[in-house]
Amino acid sequence: MIQSEHSSEKGNGILLSTLNLSKHFGGLAAVDDLNLKVKSGEIHSIIGPNGAGKTTVFNLISRFIQPTAGEIHYAGFSLKKYRPYQLVHIGMARTFQRLELFGGMTVMENVMSGLHTEASSGIFSAGLYLGKVRQEEKRIRERAMEILEFIRLQEKRDRTAAELPYGEQKILELGRALATSPKLLLLDEPAAGLNERETLGMMELIMQSKKRGITILLIEHDVKMVINISDRITVLNFGKKIAEGPPNEVRRHPAVIEAYLGKEGV
Amino acid sequence: MRKRDLIFVILLGVIIFAIPSFVKNNYYMSILVFFGINTSMAIGLCLLLGYSGQISLAHAGFFGIGAYSSGILTVKFGLPPLLGVAVGIILTIMVALTIGIPTLRLRGHYLAMATLCAGEVLFICFKEMDSLTGGPSGLPGIPPFGIGSFVLTKPVQYYYLAWILALMILCFSLNLVNTRVGRALLSFRYKPLGSEEGALSVGVNVVQYRIKIFVLSTVYCALAGNVYAHFMSFVSPENFDMHFSTLLIIMIVVGGMGNIWGAVWGAGVMTYLPELLMAFKDFDILIYGVLLIGILVLMPEGMYGAFVQSLRRFAVKRQGVFDLKKGFRK
Numbered sequence: 001m002i003q004s005e006h007s008s009e010k011g012n013g014i015l016l017s018t019l020n021l022s023k024h025f026g027g028l029a030a031v032d033d034l035n036l037k038v039k040s041g042e043i044h045s046i047i048g049p050n051g052a053g054k055t056t057v058f059n060l061i062s063r064f065i066q067p068t069a070g071e072i073h074y075a076g077f078s079l080k081k082y083r084p085y086q087l088v089h090i091g092m093a094r095t096f097q098r099l100e101l102f103g104g105m106t107v108m109e110n111v112m113s114g115l116h117t118e119a120s121s122g123i124f125s126a127g128l129y130l131g132k133v134r135q136e137e138k139r140i141r142e143r144a145m146e147i148l149e150f151i152r153l154q155e156k157r158d159r160t161a162a163e164l165p166y167g168e169q170k171i172l173e174l175g176r177a178l179a180t181s182p183k184l185l186l187l188d189e190p191a192a193g194l195n196e197r198e199t200l201g202m203m204e205l206i207m208q209s210k211k212r213g214i215t216i217l218l219i220e221h222d223v224k225m226v227i228n229i230s231d232r233i234t235v236l237n238f239g240k241k242i243a244e245g246p247p248n249e250v251r252r253h254p255a256v257i258e259a260y261l262g263k264e265g266v
Numbered sequence: 267m268r269k270r271d272l273i274f275v276i277l278l279g280v281i282i283f284a285i286p287s288f289v290k291n292n293y294y295m296s297i298l299v300f301f302g303i304n305t306s307m308a309i310g311l312c313l314l315l316g317y318s319g320q321i322s323l324a325h326a327g328f329f330g331i332g333a334y335s336s337g338i339l340t341v342k343f344g345l346p347p348l349l350g351v352a353v354g355i356i357l358t359i360m361v362a363l364t365i366g367i368p369t370l371r372l373r374g375h376y377l378a379m380a381t382l383c384a385g386e387v388l389f390i391c392f393k394e395m396d397s398l399t400g401g402p403s404g405l406p407g408i409p410p411f412g413i414g415s416f417v418l419t420k421p422v423q424y425y426y427l428a429w430i431l432a433l434m435i436l437c438f439s440l441n442l443v444n445t446r447v448g449r450a451l452l453s454f455r456y457k458p459l460g461s462e463e464g465a466l467s468v469g470v471n472v473v474q475y476r477i478k479i480f481v482l483s484t485v486y487c488a489l490a491g492n493v494y495a496h497f498m499s500f501v502s503p504e505n506f507d508m509h510f511s512t513l514l515i516i517m518i519v520v521g522g523m524g525n526i527w528g529a530v531w532g533a534g535v536m537t538y539l540p541e542l543l544m545a546f547k548d549f550d551i552l553i554y555g556v557l558l559i560g561i562l563v564l565m566p567e568g569m570y571g572a573f574v575q576s577l578r579r580f581a582v583k584r585q586g587v588f589d590l591k592k593g594f595r596k
Contacts (some may be wrong), residue, residue, distance in 0.1 A: 064463065088469030096463060104459030104524075105452055112446075113453050117469040119446045123478055126445040127438040129267065133445055140446070162458055173464075180468055 015040040015184055015215050016061070021070035023056055023239075030056040032239040034070070038184070038217055043210055045218040045226045048236035049259060054219045055097055057236070058188050061217075062087060062094045074184070088117050091183035095173045095190060097219070103162035107153055110161050110172055111144040114179025118143065144179065151175040151205060167198035174205060184215045191222045203229055227251060235259070267440045274527065275437060282429045286422050295421040297541055299497055302428030303490045304533040306435045308517045310486030312529035313439055316518060317448065318479045319455035321374075323511045324365060324381040327388030328484040330506030331358050332491025337408045337501050338398050347411045351492045358488035359481055361388070366480045371473070374456075385511050392503040404502025411496035424497040431493060435486055439526050450475050520561055522568025531570045 016038040023031040030053045038044045046054050059065045061072055063084045072079045074090065082090070093114075102110050119136040126133050148154040151171050156164065161172060170190060177185055190206065191199045203225055210216055220226045226233060226247070233250040235243040243253040250256055267275070289295060307329060314320055335354030339345045369380040392399050399405055411418045411427065418424055442448050454465040454472045465472050495501050513536060521532020539557070543550040565572035 062467070064466075084463075084466040085469050085471050088467070094467050096467075100461035100464035100467065102453045102455075102460045102464060103457070104455065105449070109449055109452075113449045113465075113470075114468045116446060116450060121446055123442065123447055123482060126447040127442045129441040129445070137445055176464075176468060 013040040014038065015075060016217065017073045018057075018061070019071040019073065021057070021060060021072065022068045023053075023060055023065065024068045029239045031060065031067075034236075034239070034241055036234060036241070038215060039232070040183075040215050041210070041213065042231040043206065043216045043218060043229055045220060045230040045233045046236060047220065047223070047226055047233060051238075052236040053239040054236055055188060056239075058094065058186050058217075058219060062092065062186060088180045088182075091181070092186070093177040093180040093182035093184075094186035095170075095177050095188055097188040097192065099169050099173055101161045101169055101173055101176070104160060106158050106160055107164065107172055108141075108144055108148065108157040110176050111147050111179050112140050114147075114176040115140045115143055117180065147175050147179050150178070150208075167194050167201075170194060170198075171202065171205065174202070174209075178209060178214075182214055184217065185209065187216060187218045187220075189219055189221060191220060191225055199225060267437065268444055271440045271444075271527075275433070275440070278436075278530075279433060282433070286425065292421050295425055296497075297537060299421060299424045299428045299493075301534055301537045302425065302432045303494050303497075304514075304517065304537050305432040305530050306428075306490040307487045307514055308521070308529040308533040309432075309435050309439050309526055310483030311514050312518045312521075312523065312526055313443070313451070314479055314483040315515065316523035316525070316528070317443060317455075318451040318476060319460065320370065320476060320480065321378045321515070322381045322480065322483070323378055323508060323515070324385035324388065325484065325487050325514050326506045326508065326510035327385045328358050328362065328487040329491040329494070329510070330388060330392055330501075330503070331361060332488030333495035333501045333506070334392060334399055334405070334491075335488070336492045336495040337405045340409050340496075341405060341407055342398065346413075347409070347492075347496060348413060350495075351489070354488045354492050355485055358484050362481045362484040363477070366477045370476045370480055382508065382511075385508055389503055389507050392506060399503070402503060404500055406500045408495050408499045408501065410499070411493070418496070421497075424493065428490075428493050428497070431489055435489075436526065436530065443526065447475075451479055516558065518568075520558065520568055522570030522572075522574075524567065525570055525574075528568050528570035532568065535569065 014037050016036070018034055018036040021031055021034040021036070022029065034057065036057070046057060048054055056065070060067050063079060063082055074092065102113060105113070119140055121133045121136055145154065148157055151174065153168060153172060153175065156168070161169060164172060170193070174187070174190060187206070191202050194202060199222060206216060206218070207229060218226070218230065230247050233245065233247055234241055235250060235253070235256050237259045242255045242259060243250050245253070285298065289298070307325065311322065311325055314322055332354040335357055336347060336350035339350040339353055340347055365381070365384045369377060369384065372380050393402050395401075411424070418427060443451070450465070450470045453460050453468070453470055454462045454475070462472055517532040517536045518529045519532070520535055521530065522528025539554065540550070543553055546553055561569065567575070
């Protein structure tokens, strides 16, 4: 039955869906019976107050933690058997709320690491530096340069990632995720801690990524940013979905105003 | 390999092949043989600890497996030395996988404890398997290394053997760290230098890389052990105890963990220093300890790291600008 549902989902252009997804930490239901459908080509945002379970949803989707119940389907198949490092192969990439950059490596190397699965050389061919490896490295370097140009960090390519200001580290992490050539990009609070100018730059990059055909699932606190760039918004509170729809509908939804936006007086 | 590394490798090669025409003394020659042997092992440990961020206190045991494989096969079974090398490598890979697959899931102090125990188990095996290893009194009479009728007898020949091996390992490792594999190794180090979550998110199979690099570094040790056994013609368990594992770690810490050249430098310093300090008779250990503490306090990034930093400072003085581009590891 589930199988038939997928094939219809595929027809609807749904790239990612969760089915009654739940995660309990002891007695706490961090995510409770969540049904989420992310349409291909859209920017889909998840918002909600602190502790609403947004990051847990991300960690479930990217397989860092196992769900208590429910399923996750991506492009028509279940992610149950997938381990975190295998998701890149099927076109899923993510960034982290608290940066997970490779601080000791240069900006260039960070992006090149994002191209890890584009190459296949193992320890022996790499150690002997065979012709195949040489070509692979050259190709990876060129691809990394393209991405650095896209995120406008090409001039800082030889700096170590830890030396960059926070805003640029955020952008670099986005670049590293983009390097994996994702179909679906999970962005966990990309604008958190950024100033207004940096936030605009980040929004611009996200919009451009969408134009390149990447589907984006976004967690964000910056309500203005979410309303500006999202095609669809899901609002979580205490792990439950309380509202969903296009930005204009969601911002007027009474439950949302009460739970989240009301406090801001929007 | 980067251009700069290649130049240094060629330079090192030239120096190595020039040394025998100046040094005729067998005692100095044997120190240089140990320098070569230690370099091979230190490079392996540098890949493991400095690059992938995993500690191992079992590496003396793998050095021992290499040495005993050579010794036992040639002494007890009369087989040619090359076969001892092959068996040593295969046995080491098998033991490394047996130890590595369960223990490399651990991190930090727990990994240190687990590998310490594994090293101790290997040490006990060398000591207690009397019929094969000769037990605590050791295994004497290991024939010299040779292929067919070409037999190495003089220290200078072992010097070449040890250093050709070390140079091969050096080149292999320098190639490795500047490719996809090297980046993967660097990516899952402890924060903030790396991030395991980040590595997983770009598709690095962290568990597999941790095991692979562990196995590679133990194979380096085993090869060094093969050379050692034939050079000394005698092996005993004391050569492969925890103290030697610790010494290997000290080598790369003193030299500079973040760079393979630091391992070469550290191996040199730690091989030569004890010999140098013999002149101080009873005070040698005391001075040794004070020097080590001094190096670690004054040069936390190791001697190679301090060297790179002073070069950078010199460049800054000349240019008058602070060049952030040149990272320490490069």
